[in-house]
Amino acid sequence: MNHRLKGAALAALLAASPAVAQDQTLRMATIAPSLGQAITMATFANIVNDNLDSVTIEVAAGGAATLHQLEVGRGNLDFAMTSPTIYALMVNGRAMYQNEADAPEAAENLDLLMWFPYGQYHYTVRADSDIEYLDDIEGATVFIGPQGGGAYNAARNWIEASTGLVVGEDYEAISANWQTGFQAFLDGNIDMYVNGCLDPCQQFIQVTETEAIRFIGPESTEGDAVEAFLGNFSYLEEIPANAYANQANDGPTWSHNTAVGIAVRGDLDEETVYQITRAFWENLAQVTSDAPWAQAISMEYAVRDLAGMPLHPGARRYYEEAGAL
Incomplete structure (x- = not known):
């Protein structure tokens, strides 16, 4: 085989071999x-x-x-x-x-x-709040995620499925992005802040540097509405009591997680x-x-x-x- 044919054969071989496009x-x-x-x-x-x-x-x-x-x-x-x-x-x-x-x-x-x-959805109040369960947020002002986003819809639906409380009727959810919603909680302008994450989460590390918080769940995680909410994509999961140094929970808190x-x-x-x-x-x-x-x-x-x-x-x-x- 002459050099030209060898070169053509090599070029054909390289063209037929899978390769990542360069410098993508x-x-x-x-x-x-x-x-x-x-x-x-x-x-x-x-x-x-x-x-x-x-x-x-x-x-x-x-x-x-x-x-x-x-x-x-x-x-x-x-x-x-x-x-x-x-x-x-x-x-x-x-x-x-x-x-x-x-x-x-x-x-x-x-x-x-x-x-x-x-990560588990963390429904979070200050440790001195009189809100002990999600069932207690009637009349409260909360941040549950940016409106129209997946996290907002998941938190809203979990609250309704586990407590019967309806956003806009029984409690108010502020319209804010993630940064503004967290700042509203830091400033004491809302009663509850929600963030789904794998512990330890940066937001809760930050807030517990200066004050105590408590994670809350519903009084009950049973019932047809909860089962329907969980469906095929979500599952119950506990937030441990000792996730943060300045966490007031004396036991684990049931919440929900998803992929x-x-x-x-x-x-x-x-x-x-x-x-x-x-x-x-x-x-x-x-x-x-x-x-x-x-x-x-x-x-x-x-x-x-x-x-x-x-x-x-x-x-x-x-x-x-x-x-x-």
């Missing part, structure tokens, strides 16, 4: 940077960036995951936070997606890279997503051992079948090779 810059959107889920996603991006030379993931924090998820499906973003609930709503064009005519079509271009625990995940653009090429998934899982140990989300994460959880959201073919290939599927 991919865009990830996540929620407020102070929140645990945003920290998880930013750390994911950092691990990939540190260990995969051909890919850079740029992270923009802030805004609503519900909108980010839609933009991934539309092809305007590459990664965003998802959840089984908001994915199902997008597929069916319901709730916050009812006025987005292309939402069901965009959902067809939305795949999963991994699930991870959202969230990293959604990826379905038409992002398979080899790129395979290499990204591989780079993350094979270098997860570089995260410090005291990171709460790193302790809670696992491949078994990552590949759960939730809401029928499909794994991206590249992610699926890695999980199959790793024995998680």
Whole structure:
């Protein structure tokens, strides 16, 4: 074989071999940077960036995951936070997606890279508050998340399912973003603040530096309404009594948890997503051992079948090779 033919054969071989497109810059959107889920996603991006030379993931924090998820499906973003609930709503064009005519079509271009625990929802009052249970918030002013977001809807529905109290009728939920809602609690302008996270959460570390707080739950976590709320995507989980030094609870508090995940653009090429998934899982140990989300994460959880959201073919290939599927 002459040199020209050898060169042609080599070029053909390289063309046929899967490879990550060189020097790709991919865009990830996540929620407020102070929140645990945003920290998880930013750390994911950092691990990939540190260990995969051909890919850079740029992270923009802030805004609503519900909108980010839609933009991934539309092809305007590459990664965003998802959840089984908001994915199902997008597929069916319901709730916050009812006025987005292309939402069901965009959902067809939305795949999963991994699930991870959202964290228990912490319904929080000051230790000297006369609110001892969620049932006691009638007439109170609270922050339960940015209105129209997934966290707001989850907290509102949990309160109604477990206590019968209805937002806007029995208690007032302020309209604020995450930062403003937390500041309102710090300033004493609201009676209860809600944040879902894996302990220890930065917000509660901050507030307990100067004052005592108490996490509250409903008087009962039983009943058909609670079972309907939990459905297939949420589950009961305790917040331990000793999660924070200045925490007034003398025993664990029942709350709810769910899964969230990293959604990826379905038409992002398979080899790129395979290499990204591989780079993350094979270098997860570089995260410090005291990171709460790193302790809670696992491949078994990552590949759960939730809401029928499909794994991206590249992610699926890695999980199959790793024995998680």
